[in-house]
Amino acid sequence: DIQMTQSPSSVSADVGDRITITCRASQGISNYLAWFQQKPGRAPKSLIYAASSLQSGVPSRFSGSGLGTEFTLTINNLQPEDFATYYCQQYNSNPPTFGQGTKVEIK
Amino acid sequence: QVHLVQSGAEVKKPGASVRVSCTASGYTFTSNYIHWVRQAPGQGLEWMGIINPSGGKTTYAQKWQGRVTLTSDTPTSTVYMELSSLTSDDTAVFFCARVGSDSLAIDYWGQGTLVTVSS
Numbered sequence: 325d326i327q328m329t330q331s332p333s334s335v336s337a338d339v340g341d342r343i344t345i346t347c348r349a350s351q352g353i354s355n356y357l358a359w360f361q362q363k364p365g366r367a368p369k370s371l372i373y374a375a376s377s378l379q380s381g382v383p384s385r386f387s388g389s390g391l392g393t394e395f396t397l398t399i400n401n402l403q404p405e406d407f408a409t410y411y412c413q414q415y416n417s418n419p420p421t422f423g424q425g426t427k428v429e430i431k
Numbered sequence: 432q433v434h435l436v437q438s439g440a441e442v443k444k445p446g447a448s449v450r451v452s453c454t455a456s457g458y459t460f461t462s463n464y465i466h467w468v469r470q471a472p473g474q475g476l477e478w479m480g481i482i483n484p485s486g487g488k489t490t491y492a493q494k495w496q497g498r499v500t501l502t503s504d505t506p507t508s509t510v511y512m513e514l515s516s517l518t519s520d521d522t523a524v525f526f527c528a529r530v531g532s533d534s535l536a537i538d539y540w541g542q543g544t545l546v547t548v549s550s
Contacts, residue, residue: 358536360476367526367543368468368476373536380538411476415536419492420466422476 326350326414330423336431341402345426347395347412356416359388359397362425363408371410372397402428433457435465435527435541442547448515451544453527460508461485464530466537467501467512471523481530482510517548 327350337343347357355375360368370379372388375395385400399406407430412423438452453465467479480491482501489501500513510527524543531538 356535360537362476367540368528369540370536370538373531373534373538377534413476413537418490420478422478425475 325419326353326417326421328412328414328421328423330410330412330426332426333424334427334429336429337402338431339402339404342398342400343402343428345397345410345412345428347390347397347423349393349395349414352392353414353416355391356414357388357390357395358413358415359386360411360413361406361408362411368411399428433529433539435529435539437525437527437541437544440545440547442549443517445518445548445550447517447548448513449517449546450511450513451525451527451546453510453512453541455508455510455529458529458532460503461505463532465501465503465510466528466530467499468526468528469523470526470543471520476526479512479525484510514546517546519548522546522548 329348331346357375359372362368371382375390376388387398409425409427411425434456436454441449443449461484464483466481469477479495482489484503498515503510524545526543527541528537529539
C-alpha cells in the first residue's frame with residue numbers, strides 16, 4: 325500500500341495568515357491526489373482533486389500543487405471557518421490511502 | 432444537487448452484523464462509483480471498499496475482506512455496507528462518498544453513520 329505522510333500534524337495560526345500543509349507519498353502517484361477538510365462531528369468536505377483542481381464552490385484562497393511524491397495545500401488569508409482538520413488522499417492505486425491529518429488551530 | 436443520505440445511528444452487540452444504507456439523489460445513480468470510509472473515534476479516515484452501482488462490482492481493502500459486503504439497489508438508488516462479526520473495535524462513523532464523474536476523486540460525502548458496538 326502507498327503510505328501518505330502529512331506534515332505538520334498540527335499548526336496554530338491567526339485569521340488572515342497563510343499556511344501550507346505538505347503531503348508525501350511513499351511512491352509516485354502522478355497527480356492523483358485529493359485534499360479534504362473535516363470539522364468536528366461533520367463529514368469531510370472535498371476541496372481539491374488532481375493535486376491542484378478546486379472542487380466546485382471551494383474558495384480560491386485554497387490552492388494545491390505537486391506531482392509525483394510531494395504535494396502541498398496552501399490556504400491564503402485564513403478565515404475563521406477554515407479551522408479544521410485536513411486530509412490528503414492518493415487515488416492512483418488500490419487501496420486509496422489517506423494521510424493522518426493536519427489540524428489547523430487558532431493561535 | 433447531489434445528495435448522499437445515510438441511515439441513522441446503530442447500536443449493536445458484539446458478534447452481530449450491521450447494515451448501513453446510502454441513498455443517492457441529484458444524479459444518475461449508476462454513473463458514479465461509491466466508496467465507503469471508516470473513522471474510528473478521534474482517528475483518521477480509513478478506506479474500506481468501493482462499489483460500481485452499474486453492475487455491482489466491488490473492491491475491498493484487504494483488512495476488511497470477508498467481513499464487509501457492499502451491495503447496490505438501482506431502483507432505490509441505494510448502496511448498502513454490511514459489516515459482520517462486530518467487536519467493540521468496530522465502533523466508528525462510516526461514510527459513503529461518491530467518485531466524481533470526470534475526476535476519479537471523491538466529490539460528495541454522505542453525512543456519516545455512527546455504529547456503536549457494546550454489550
